[in-house]
Amino acid sequence: MALLPVAEALKRILDVATTLEPEDVELLKARGRTLAAPVVSRHDNPPFNASAMDGYAVRAEDVATVPALLTVIGEAGAGRPFSGTLGKGEAIRIFTGGCLPEGADAIVIQENVDASGPTITVRETAAIGANIRPQGEDFRKKDILLEPGRCLTARDVLIGASSGHAKLAVVRKPVVAILSTGDELVPPGNPLGPGQISGSNAYGLAAIVEAAGGEARFLGIAHDTIASLEECINASDGADILVTSGGASVGDHDLVRPALEKAGAKLEFYKIAMRPGKPLFFGLRAASGKTQYCVGLPGNPVSSLICARVFLVPLIGRLLGREAPFQAVDAVLAEPLPANGPRQHYMRGLLDMDASPPRVTPFKNQDSGLIKSLQRADCLVVVPENAPAQAAGTPVKVLKLDI
Structure with a gap:
């Protein structure tokens, strides 16, 4: 059976994935969510002519020649407009954010005024529009301020509130159920018995899911039996994506695929021309009345997280309608690379985005058993299958690990 190229595998995944439905969230919970509908302003900003300074609202013609004596007839504070009309030779005490009184067309800052009771002496002229927002x-009202597909920042939330919205329409977070498999796994923090290892993958995967905009749900650790796997798989009903870690190869205890098929999944492909991460599969399953995307990742921690970055993160991006931040960026090699074999290689490395053009340094040792190497890396250098040796300065594609 020929190995499926990475690009073809990713295309098959994304071709069947569609953006999830929208939901309204309160502003306090909107940061980091993906906007589902345009944010249209409900009013002008400022909603009135406003003072930009503490001072006095005046008619510019009254202070065209200084010193000018004016009579203060009232006050306009923020949220407390003056209700009358300013006349010739008059002024209104006004504060930053106050509504410009009718008849006024300039603000004289208080530093340029000497006050004595109800009379002020203006020492500096002020042109029409001075110190007025x-x-x-x-x-303006009905301006489109934010477009769909945007991952909302604190600044976006601010403008949403400023334009009159208490809630924003965002894409529902994909729920990603994560299942670890293997009799050798124990929860982190528990003492290790003979032949056992800490079950770390689910925690790294959950962090990737949350960083990509999904909601992680840990199903636990399944034993290497069809019955245990089937029970855990059924517990994923309601999740948009089911991610399994381990049991994806062809050994006697690699039972995830047959368990998924028994639970109703239809596998679309299996085995990828990728290094690390060849034993990866993808399928679809009807669960709780909707399509569930099933992604089977290798059990090796490094392979599992790299495959998640290559396949799971773009899938989440497609469900959110937000893909550009998860795509590869351009860089050049800081050091030469040897020729590659028949599988596309995702090499751990360090990316210098401050260089022009950005430069990437792949690590010398790419052994998939080195978890510390993955922790040190901030990117993956994409080396195509059967690529010849490449000199320093050669352009390459790079996937950022921190998304």
Whole structure:
């Protein structure tokens, strides 16, 4: 059976995935969510002509010649507008954010004024519009301020609130059920018995899921039996994605694929021309009345997380309608690379984005058993299958690990 190229495998996954439905969330919970609908302003900002300084609202013609004596007839504070109309020779005490009174067309800052009771002496002229923020200067009612597909930042939340929205429409988070498999696994923190290892993959995968915008749900550790796997798989009903770790190869105890098929999954492909991570599969399963995407990752921790970055993260991005941040970036090799074999290689390395162009240094030792090497890396250098030796300075594609 020929190994499926990475690009073809990823295409098959993304071709069957569609953006999830929207939901409304309160502003306090909107940061980091993916916008599902345009944010349209519900009013002008500022909603009125506002003072940009503490001072006095005046008519510019009254202070065209200084010193000018004016009579203060009232006050306009933030949220407390002056209700009358400013006349010739008059001024209104005004504070930053206050609504410009009718009849006024300039603000004299308080540092340029001497006050004595109800009379002020203005020592500096002020042109029409001085120290005034005009209504709608920032944005207008019905302006489109944010487009769908955007991962909302604190600044986006701010403008959403400023434009009159208490809630924003965002794409529902994909629920990703994560299942570890293997009799050799014990929960982290537990003492290791003979032949046992800490079950670390689920925790790294959960962190990747959350960073990509999904909601991780840990199903636990399944034993190497069809019955145990089937029970855990059925517990994933309701999740948008089921991710399994381990049991994806062809050994006597690699039972995840037959267990999934028994639970109703239809496998779309198996085995990828990828290094590390050849034993990876993808399928679809009807669960709780909707399609569940099933991604089977290798049990090796390094292979598992690299495969998750290559396949699971783009799948989450497609379900969110947000893909660009998860795609490869361009860089050049800081050091030469030897020729590659028949599988596309994802090499751990360090990316220098401050260089022009960005430069990437692949690690010398790419052994998939080196977890510390993955922890030190911040990117994956994509080396195509059967690529010849490449000199320093050769352009390459790079996947950032921190998303």
